Amino acid sequence: MRKKVTSTDIAKKAGVSQATVSMVLNHKYNVSFSKETVEKIERIAKEMGYTIPKRRQRKESRKGKLIIVFCPTLTNPYYVMLLQGIEAVAKEEGYSVFTCNTQRELKLEEQYLKLMSSVDPAGIIYTCNPSSVFMEQVGEIAKKIPLVIISNREKVQVDAINQDNTKVGRLMARHLLDYGHRDVAFITPPLTQRQKQRSKRVQGFVQEYEQAGLGDRVVIKAADASLDEQLPSPDSEYKMGYNLTKELLAEYDNLTAIAGLNDMMAFGIMDALQEEKYKIPGDMSVIGCDNIIFSGMSHLSLTTIEHFVPLKGRDACDIIIRKIKSSKDTYDGTNPISIYHIEYEPKLIARKTTSYAREKRTKEAGKKRNIK
Template structure:
């Protein structure tokens, strides 16, 4: 059986110290603040566990490619394609190439790609969503050697550099728009709301908070897909199908909602087609809105009301973090490498198009 690679997390547990302490000791920074006893404890644990330091040098005379790696969880959703577009445009300006790792939300695939990074040795790594919690130790260990940036949900605690998104705010804007139009009984359709996909839950929470402020929280029907869906390989129509199937289910339950919000535009397109098949007029009978302002939002039969939150810009910001980290490595003024959170917030903008209108309060038969 193949022996698992010993990590700094393993050494930290064995020595009874923090992972950061192990990192600084193994990188010979112990002259900063650690006692001889602590240093010996870490070095002894590393030796006993058979720790092998990751290789850092390229072959003599070999030219190292200017390569960035991007981890994506799902390339069937235009949201991630837009993030990738932003990253690529900035990387190209700086003469970098991209290697894209599409994990498909598969833990084994994510782990496999992470282990490849020690051999690939890119100049930077960008996660377009939160890394899976079980691999945060690996990501933090990589970040000790390679600049890492994560496009993550606001207030997530991470020991790596990040561009923060306020997904809760997007949900609140969606809710306010529907409330202002007089919608009181509404549905919110989402992919699986799992711990691993916390950004989804944040949008839903924001939406519910606005209805709660209006005393109407009980009038919101949350329909989320089963968790098993995230275990399947994503198909090009996966999120569209979630919107379509859950809307059909909602209609069969005869809930008489006046508006349906999709967690993203792809889900909203599925909602629209399910309503069209049921001969329900949009927006005169039921209003529909999405989020992300993807290209398709302007190309559907009826243009989709959605939220623009400048996804491409956020991809560029993540790439900028990598460039700043690389520059700081070349001109250090301290033995310690800082961890920073770049809170670059673009004010989300409601894009009102043809799929939302005043609530139809007449009772349906």
């Protein structure tokens, strides 16, 4: 009886690795092979009478309809908005979405990553940066499975929807400077090594004030690092904004504006201010970031930064779908290789929580009286 030909047999004859033979013959490689290599492997396989096992075909069929989403928390509306964008495109294309909530815990993230080889999804989306200790592992997965990071990291070697948080921080600061605010504060969750994107936003804010010669007039108020180790609740960031504002008001009496790292923190800031009988924006201006749905409600009307969160989710899923479809096509005998990097320009949404600083408003009113 003739011995059954295996991919290892073909690899020996072709002088390449078994993995290369497997990826070429199954048409699921995301790395570049020369036209000569592809033609050589296919020719040898044909000559030796090799056929792709049916079980692999069934596996490919199962995997084709599942997209995995890594999410650090589901308590912040920002991530819910991202998921809505992802799921909208997935539904249009007939794909299912499964969300892995890592709760910002390294052990959970590691467990989910280990499951990927057995789950074998059609694509993976990270709604935040992977933890730095897993970046190499994520890069290896991206060579086999379409993977997109909705990223605040400056340089990633995979498909990414980018966000320049330094630019966001500068835009927040510029708005306050234009309104004459000189003594300001920035309230943020813990500025830990694992959460570099937060520091980037703060850094941009401070840089804008430094450029105006007012760097020493900015107070940075960050939550204790231990809070990042706790399981997040729906009001975690709101409470941080509220509690840090209470501390801030007890320490400083000259501030005219407070910026929150995001809108949820800004809501906490506003409630703390109103509880202490501050008028917004009469006594204190407040600005946030993300433009979540609650921010535009008339009784809140929060000034914020729009960076098109749902569209980022849609784009991330669209890239996954494009990669899946392109892996089935060939160009000049090989699969096209591409890296997508998309970035939206942040936009200020000025509403009712920011206005001229107290001193400037008084001066403007005085000028008008003198004119009369």
